[in-house]
Amino acid sequence: MSDSGLCAHLAEIDERRASADVLWGALLETYAAQNLAAILESDWPEARLAYWHVQGRHEVDFVIEAGRDSVAIEVKAAARWDDRDLAALRAFLEKTARCRVALLAHGGAETVKLAERLWAVPLAAVLA
Numbered sequence: 001m002s003d004s005g006l007c008a009h010l011a012e013i014d015e016r017r018a019s020a021d022v023l024w025g026a027l028l029e030t031y032a033a034q035n036l037a038a039i040l041e042s043d044w045p046e047a048r049l050a051y052w053h054v055q056g057r058h059e060v061d062f063v064i065e066a067g068r069d070s071v072a073i074e075v076k077a078a079a080r081w082d083d084r085d086l087a088a089l090r091a092f093l094e095k096t097a098r099c100r101v102a103l104l105a106h107g108g109a110e111t112v113k114l115a116e117r118l119w120a121v122p123l124a125a126v127l128a
Contacts, residue, residue: 004031025077028123029061032075032105035127036062058088060102072102073126079108081120093117 004027011023033049040047044066052060052072062073072092076085081104089102104114105123112120 004028004034028077029075032073032123032127033062036064036073039127040064052088052092054091058091060088060092063092068098070096070099072096072099074102074104075123076104076106079106081106086114086118089118090115 013023013027037049040049044064047064047066050063050065052058052063060072061075064071064073072089074085074089086104089104093099093102099117102118103126104118104120105126106120107123108120109122110120111122111125114120
């Protein structure tokens with residue numbers, strides 16, 4: 001199902017128990033994909049939404065490509081993160097010289113600069 005809101009409703013997932021549900025991460029990523037696609041279509045039509053995957057090692061949820069430049073976005077429901085949550089973004093930055101910024105889009109409220117071109121940003125701000 002591609003509509004995350006309808007899927008959450010049909011699965012009876014609400015705010016009170018969302019983070020404990022096994023579908024929560026997938027629903028959140030679907031929600032982010034829907035919103036990113038809409039934002040790009042209306043505000044940045046020349047950009048393309050993709051993902052990055054290295055078999056068995058790293059995965060970045062979303063890569064926005066425009067020309068030769070890119071932005072990497074990893075979605076995390078929780079407000080806290082550790083080095084494992086950043087490994088794929090760091091690998092992408094290392095392999096992609098034209099990546100302007102890598103974002104860990106998290107469920108918290110703070111924006112934090114983690115390294116050069118690497119930021120933790122609230123998901124709500126990324127999708128605003």
